[in-house]
Amino acid sequence: MLDITASFQHPSSDRAPKPGEQCIAAMNVSHTYRGDDGQRVAALRDVSLSVAPGEFASVIGPSGCGKSTLLGILAGLDAPTAGVVLLDGQPTTPRQRLGRIGLMPQRDLLLPWRTALGNAVAGLRVHGVPGNIARAQARDLFARFGLSQFERAYPHALSGGMRQRVALVRAALASGPVLLLDEPFGALDALTRADLRHWLLEAWQGLGKTIILVTHDVDEALLLSDRVFVLSPRPGTVRAVIDVALPRPRDLAVQGSAEFVELRRRLLTALEAQL
Amino acid sequence: MNTSITQQRIAAWWSGIPWHRAARTAGKILAPLAALGIVLGAWQIYVTSANINALILPAPSQIAQHTLADWANLQPALVVTLQETAIGFAYALAFGLGTAALLDLIPPLRAALSPLFVASQSIPIVALAPLLQLWFGTDLTAKVIVIVLVCFFPITVAGLDGLRATEPDLIRLYRSFGASLWQIFYLVRLPNALPAIFSGIRIAITYSVIGAIFAEYVGAEQGLGVYLREKQAAFRVDLVIGAIAVTAIASVALFLLVMVIERVTIPWFFAARRKVAGGEG
Numbered sequence: 001m002l003d004i005t006a007s008f009q010h011p012s013s014d015r016a017p018k019p020g021e022q023c024i025a026a027m028n029v030s031h032t033y034r035g036d037d038g039q040r041v042a043a044l045r046d047v048s049l050s051v052a053p054g055e056f057a058s059v060i061g062p063s064g065c066g067k068s069t070l071l072g073i074l075a076g077l078d079a080p081t082a083g084v085v086l087l088d089g090q091p092t093t094p095r096q097r098l099g100r101i102g103l104m105p106q107r108d109l110l111l112p113w114r115t116a117l118g119n120a121v122a123g124l125r126v127h128g129v130p131g132n133i134a135r136a137q138a139r140d141l142f143a144r145f146g147l148s149q150f151e152r153a154y155p156h157a158l159s160g161g162m163r164q165r166v167a168l169v170r171a172a173l174a175s176g177p178v179l180l181l182d183e184p185f186g187a188l189d190a191l192t193r194a195d196l197r198h199w200l201l202e203a204w205q206g207l208g209k210t211i212i213l214v215t216h217d218v219d220e221a222l223l224l225s226d227r228v229f230v231l232s233p234r235p236g237t238v239r240a241v242i243d244v245a246l247p248r249p250r251d252l253a254v255q256g257s258a259e260f261v262e263l264r265r266r267l268l269t270a271l272e273a274q275l
Numbered sequence: 276m277n278t279s280i281t282q283q284r285i286a287a288w289w290s291g292i293p294w295h296r297a298a299r300t301a302g303k304i305l306a307p308l309a310a311l312g313i314v315l316g317a318w319q320i321y322v323t324s325a326n327i328n329a330l331i332l333p334a335p336s337q338i339a340q341h342t343l344a345d346w347a348n349l350q351p352a353l354v355v356t357l358q359e360t361a362i363g364f365a366y367a368l369a370f371g372l373g374t375a376a377l378l379d380l381i382p383p384l385r386a387a388l389s390p391l392f393v394a395s396q397s398i399p400i401v402a403l404a405p406l407l408q409l410w411f412g413t414d415l416t417a418k419v420i421v422i423v424l425v426c427f428f429p430i431t432v433a434g435l436d437g438l439r440a441t442e443p444d445l446i447r448l449y450r451s452f453g454a455s456l457w458q459i460f461y462l463v464r465l466p467n468a469l470p471a472i473f474s475g476i477r478i479a480i481t482y483s484v485i486g487a488i489f490a491e492y493v494g495a496e497q498g499l500g501v502y503l504r505e506k507q508a509a510f511r512v513d514l515v516i517g518a519i520a521v522t523a524i525a526s527v528a529l530f531l532l533v534m535v536i537e538r539v540t541i542p543w544f545f546a547a548r549r550k551v552a553g554g555e556g
Binding site: 075076077098100101103109122123126127154157 | 445448449451467
């Protein structure tokens, strides 16, 4: 069920999504909820997006545009008012998605009473994977991503960046091929963010996961993603989809290139058009 | 073993001792002892210099002397009371935590019962204890019920608050793993509630000794409550105060025991708190 080697699919050199191939998709998803004052708030309207296996997609939008609501719906935590979410082309109920999609929240939310390794196996424990097997899987990932020396450390002894790494390993172990990252680097300083972006790309390429990253950072979206979905202010709806066909790794030379600058201009234009 | 390595290890051990923390801990212990010493000293000076009748207010030195002289009678009473306390507190702990878990997991039950539990705290035990003695006699049952009545409330309230204090985002994360309500309860919410539960236990354990003595006071064959009642009837103020002091010492000892158990059970809580207090990282 959760043998991560089974979900390995090394991303092909051509990362462009093949027609019809989708790993996770939202179709005409709308969501309204009743606010504290009893008024109905429309958070999302008619959001459709489709992400291919192994793709790195970003969702960007102004704050309060319903990005986190969208992730909650994709993860199966909330039922949308309208619309459906497909996994591998099959329509699913929210309950069916629970336990199949990895979620990495903005704050690491590591349990202070567990070591880094103990936290990393949290999802596997919920799934009933025996402790020694779960720990072996986590140790394997810790070794591959340079975290081995922190296995026994408790969260309070880890830096913010290190805690986020553990949180990503936890999400990766807890789920099938899809990982949802909700502004995972939002609370970190600029240097740590840059460091973690590189690390995240390595992890993504090593694990062959499909990633949907929510961010409000234009450069972050362009440096990491294959595609960027731009959401409008509330009620959020997909206003633009921007393909980022830049070569990887996207080092400083790429960031200075005319293509990068042009993509950045298009992305900012799409964002500003709505404000 | 190589001498220089041994020396290095000793040096490392020596420098590894958190002296500043040790000094703070010593201060925490010495300050209340000094305050107590001042009060007892003033008491002693007042009684001797003002020539107070020892039958009304004996001097601390006299109390200590006579209490130690009567230790052969006091000690068995203390043992009986502590046994009752231990049994009663164990029941109170089980009942308090069980109630907290049950009320937390079944919201309608919480709505129905928590006002009644609050109301139960307004019942004067003074009025209830004789009735319990009437119904259950002078055996252990009545005393255990009194102790449970006195002790369960802080444990239940602390447990309920602790269980409810879990971050909603953490619960959502575990739901995203596909965790059941029960898994969320024992993997996340219960451990998360432990610091709060220990606060409740610390309060309850100090009540428990008082509860046991009160139950004995009303009706028992042995114990500190019986001892107190007998010495009161015999106008032995010195022995009454001595027994009260012994009770206080026993309560403090139980309180410290809970703190030690707390340190061993949830070291992560204190480690994280120290870090916050130290303002690091």
